[in-house]
Amino acid sequence: MNPVRSTIEALELSGIAKVALEALEDADVVPLWFGESDIVTPDFIREAAKRALDSGKTFYSYSRGHPPLRDALRDYHRRIYGLDLHPDRITVPGSTMLSVMIAGQCLLEAGSEILLVSPFWPNIRTVVEILGARPVEVRLREGPGRWWLDIEELAAAIGPRTRAIYVNSPSNPTGWVMSREEQRAVLDLCRRHGLGLIADEVYHRNLFGNADPAPSFLELAGEEEPVFVLNGFSKAWAMTGWRLGWMITPRHLAEPMAVLAECNNTGATAFAQYGGIAALTGGEDFVRAFRARCQRNRDLVMARLGDHPRVELLRPEGAFYAFPRIRGITDGLAFCRRAVREAKVGLAAGYTFGRGNDSHIRLCFAIATERLEAALDRLTALLDRV
Numbered sequence: 001m002n003p004v005r006s007t008i009e010a011l012e013l014s015g016i017a018k019v020a021l022e023a024l025e026d027a028d029v030v031p032l033w034f035g036e037s038d039i040v041t042p043d044f045i046r047e048a049a050k051r052a053l054d055s056g057k058t059f060y061s062y063s064r065g066h067p068p069l070r071d072a073l074r075d076y077h078r079r080i081y082g083l084d085l086h087p088d089r090i091t092v093p094g095s096t097m098l099s100v101m102i103a104g105q106c107l108l109e110a111g112s113e114i115l116l117v118s119p120f121w122p123n124i125r126t127v128v129e130i131l132g133a134r135p136v137e138v139r140l141r142e143g144p145g146r147w148w149l150d151i152e153e154l155a156a157a158i159g160p161r162t163r164a165i166y167v168n169s170p171s172n173p174t175g176w177v178m179s180r181e182e183q184r185a186v187l188d189l190c191r192r193h194g195l196g197l198i199a200d201e202v203y204h205r206n207l208f209g210n211a212d213p214a215p216s217f218l219e220l221a222g223e224e225e226p227v228f229v230l231n232g233f234s235k236a237w238a239m240t241g242w243r244l245g246w247m248i249t250p251r252h253l254a255e256p257m258a259v260l261a262e263c264n265n266t267g268a269t270a271f272a273q274y275g276g277i278a279a280l281t282g283g284e285d286f287v288r289a290f291r292a293r294c295q296r297n298r299d300l301v302m303a304r305l306g307d308h309p310r311v312e313l314l315r316p317e318g319a320f321y322a323f324p325r326i327r328g329i330t331d332g333l334a335f336c337r338r339a340v341r342e343a344k345v346g347l348a349a350g351y352t353f354g355r356g357n358d359s360h361i362r363l364c365f366a367i368a369t370e371r372l373e374a375a376l377d378r379l380t381a382l383l384d385r386v
């Protein structure tokens with residue numbers, strides 16, 4: 001008998017990796033498949049981590065994160081949201097991805113259900129499955145003009161096994177930014193039904209227009225409510241390879257969070273945490289410049305794809321992805337593979353972001369504008385001929 005869980009045997013790569021792994025080494029492909037830019041982490045952040053490494057920060061440290069980093073996170077939340085978070089609520093276990101797993105471990109068990117606001121980043125569904133729980137998808141409504149959450153539909157999906165709701169805003173892949181009203185309604189639903197909330201806010205600084213940061217559930221929820229707010233350094237400070245993020249959790253869970261951090265990773269990489277401090281304390285100019293680049297690129301994508309006869313595309317309000325529906329395409333994975341081969345553009349297949357997305361593709365527009373422009377030329381040429 002095979003002792004490996006059938007759930008594990010059945011795990012498949014996401015529709016991002018399935019496309020990308022076939023052509024990762026092909027230098028002619030413009031990579032719009034992953035959620036990152038082509039900007040190396042700013043110098044001053046790298047220097048801070050190098051200094052820490054050179055001064056011997058190579059040992060085990062606090063599993064919930066180095067105190068100076070947790071202090072810097074406390075100051076950061078005070079500065080950007082005006083919130084005074086109790087230090088017991090702040091944990092830096094490793095990456096944001098790891099925080100997603102830990103939040104899932106806190107709320108889910110075999111047989112329980114979680115509502116996933118879709119389209120969603122595929123790893124959340126996989127985390128739920130790994131934990132033996134069941135994902136229940138509730139898709140955002142499309143248009144007119146923007147994606148929006150039908151709160152009645154979300155409420156109707158709650159059943160006797162529902163334990164939690166997962167919502168990601170600003171959203172990967174749609175670029176939807178949840179309004180304060182939508183947040184209130186979701187929190188209210190959680191309160192009425194005794195549900196936990198996983199709020200993935202890793203794109204909190206990646207949004208367009210004048211608003212910054214995006215509205216956070218931290219501004220609404222009490223410190224003992226079962227609300228898990230996840231965040232990280234990857235997306236605002238170009239630190240995807242650092243695997244560094246944080247989570248804000250109910251205050252009374254300080255000790256369990258220390259144990260979970262210990263057993264999942266025994267804390268984040270010691271010297272990387274000093275890069276995190278530098279990002280929080282000196283990274284505002286970078287955050288602003290990167291936002292400006294992404295906004296320019298968003299406008300370029302809208303100008304090139306928004307009116308294309310084959311494309312239906314709602315204007316992203318945040319994050320750095322476009323999630324168009326391509327008319328006449330029913331197998332997005334086949335289309336993405338063709339785009340790699342024939343147009344040398346790396347995309348992600350829509351099906352991987354939840355049900356109802358087979359005709360969609362996702363493209364990340366965070367790379368340098370000239371490269372994005374070249375990719376859009378090739379993509380529109382492909383759309384004109386297939």
Ligand SMILES: Cc1ncc(COP(=O)(O)O)c(C=O)c1O
Nearest residue numbers: 035095096097121168172232234
């Ligand atoms: C919605 C969302 N949450 C979490 C993550 C994971 O972020 P990190 O790379 O910091 O682990 C990503 C990465 O793409 C994401 O898109």
